[in-house]
Amino acid sequence: MSQPIRAKNLSFSYSKDGKKIIDNINLQVNKGEILAVVGLSGSGKTTLCYCLSGIIPHLYNGELSGEVYINDQFIKEMNMPQIATKVGVVFQNPETQIFFPMVENELAFGPENLCIKREQIGKRIEEALSLLDMEDKRYDKTEHLSGGQKQLIALASVLTLKPEILIFDEVMAQIDQKGKQAIKDIIIQLKKEGKTVIMVEHNLDNIEIADRKLVLKNGGLKKFEGSLQ
Numbered sequence: 566m567s568q569p570i571r572a573k574n575l576s577f578s579y580s581k582d583g584k585k586i587i588d589n590i591n592l593q594v595n596k597g598e599i600l601a602v603v604g605l606s607g608s609g610k611t612t613l614c615y616c617l618s619g620i621i622p623h624l625y626n627g628e629l630s631g632e633v634y635i636n637d638q639f640i641k642e643m644n645m646p647q648i649a650t651k652v653g654v655v656f657q658n659p660e661t662q663i664f665f666p667m668v669e670n671e672l673a674f675g676p677e678n679l680c681i682k683r684e685q686i687g688k689r690i691e692e693a694l695s696l697l698d699m700e701d702k703r704y705d706k707t708e709h710l711s712g713g714q715k716q717l718i719a720l721a722s723v724l725t726l727k728p729e730i731l732i733f734d735e736v737m738a739q740i741d742q743k744g745k746q747a748i749k750d751i752i753i754q755l756k757k758e759g760k761t762v763i764m765v766e767h768n769l770d771n772i773e774i775a776d777r778k779l780v781l782k783n784g785g786l787k788k789f790e791g792s793l794q
């Protein structure tokens with residue numbers, strides 16, 4: 566079975582003498598798997614997402630050792646546009662992930678930066694919105710969207726880059742029950758399409774859709790057996 570994303574002996578601290586937030590993690594995620602990573606607040610979940618999506622080391626400095634591979638390619642040797650077509654990340658706060666006044670512009674931004682042809686961009690926007698059942702929002706003002714809808718648009722803007730790996734960093738934390746269910750249904754749909762999903766969660770109610778559950782504790786990953794402590 567192929568493993569689109571792997572970490573080998575991965576360690577990271579934000580400063581030279583700082584605490585290792587990630588301490589010698591080894592991880593393989595199978596194609597089409599939904600992996601949940603849970604952990605207490607401050608346990609390093611977001612930091613792990615940064616490492617698995619190239620934000621560390623490409624956008625953040627710190628002490629990094631070990632390796633992350635995307636389809637057997639060393640993430641350190643890829644640039645951010647290359648990574649963005651393989652790994653999509655959605656974060657907790659929908660407000661900080663929306664930049665444009667209209668939904669269509671928001672969704673076009675990523676593919677435009679990759680110099681994808683105009684007709685192709687239109688098609689990708691259509692496909693992403695259709696998956697999320699939001700076709701009718703294409704020309705809406707982003708400021709008029711609810712928190713849950715903004716989160717779906719943040720996801721749609723990642724999907725227009727067609728990444729095969731998706732990382733969700735507590736994406737359900739700030740949205741209502743209906744929005745949470747919509748996101749869970751979409752994650753299941755993405756799995757059916759063969760995407761590989763890592764969902765980082767604080768709330769254990771959100772992880773029932775996962776195929777495998779790990780807990781991040783003291784910088785390490787272990788099988789989740791019901792307790793975050």
Ligand SMILES: Nc1ncnc2c1ncn2[C@@H]1O[C@H](COP(=O)(O)OP(=O)(O)OP(=O)(O)O)[C@@H](O)[C@H]1O
Nearest residue numbers: 579580586604605606607608609610611612613767
């Ligand atoms: N930019 C930074 N510089 C220095 N330390 C940081 C930085 N970002 C996070 N940390 C520290 O790293 C540790 C892990 O933080 P991280 O945000 O990864 O945890 P988390 O599990 O995502 O927490 P939460 O559940 O609150 O989102 C914390 O002790 C935090 O203070």
Ligand SMILES: [Mg+2]
Nearest residue numbers: 610611612735
């Ligand atoms: Mg976090």
